[in-house]
Amino acid sequence: MATEQETICVPFPKLRSMSIRLPFGGKLNSVTDISKGPPTDCTLVHGLMLQLSPALASVECFLKVLKVVLALKDINITKPESITAIITAATDAAKCFAAVVINIPFMIIDILKLLIAYLKCIIEAVRSILAFQAGINLGDAEDNPAMSLSLNCAQDNAAASTAQLREALELITPLLELLKTLLGIAGAALPGPAQNATNAIPEVVDTLKLALAGGGVSVGVPGTQGTIQTLDDLKNTLEQLQDSLEALG
Incomplete structure (x- = not known):
């Protein structure tokens, strides 16, 4: 039995991180998920294994x-087998890239679904901030300095959360640029609902940025009806786009 002088301590194991170097540069690194308890060597290995399969699939055409x-480097016109090796390798690569072009519309649709889900999460977060701000009444703390400090702190936290949401929206910008490039390749092969979503999502992002910046609709005013209505309209738009994409299968 432990005495008062004894300290019970279960030390976490000292793990050695693992990585896999990629041919394009960069590495896949083992990641510790602290939400699942103390990590072990096996959890690090499992996490890296989950990353490896999609990473290898993405470089298949490159290989x-x-x-x-x-094969071109080793070409020798006096050796027919070197010509055959080139033809075989080129045919295999051509099939790969034909499949890539076919799969690009599916990739666009999947990215659009992800963006819609991400934007819906941001909208819900903004609504939560508004509800939180609506519960802050500095007038209740006029004669209570401690409560006043707490409410001011809560206001500052709400403002900080809004700033973080603005930063989160900026993560969408590079994905929208990627979509433009992919659209140039997919062309008419992209289904109509996906085309509509591709055109609508940037408008949703711009409107949401305007709301978070306090222009047009003001997040800074708790319970502002215009803000709530704007968020509801954006959510309805996203849900309609989501339903149309889901219908594609």
């Missing part, structure tokens, strides 16, 4: 092109 390059 096939590399085979063509290597």
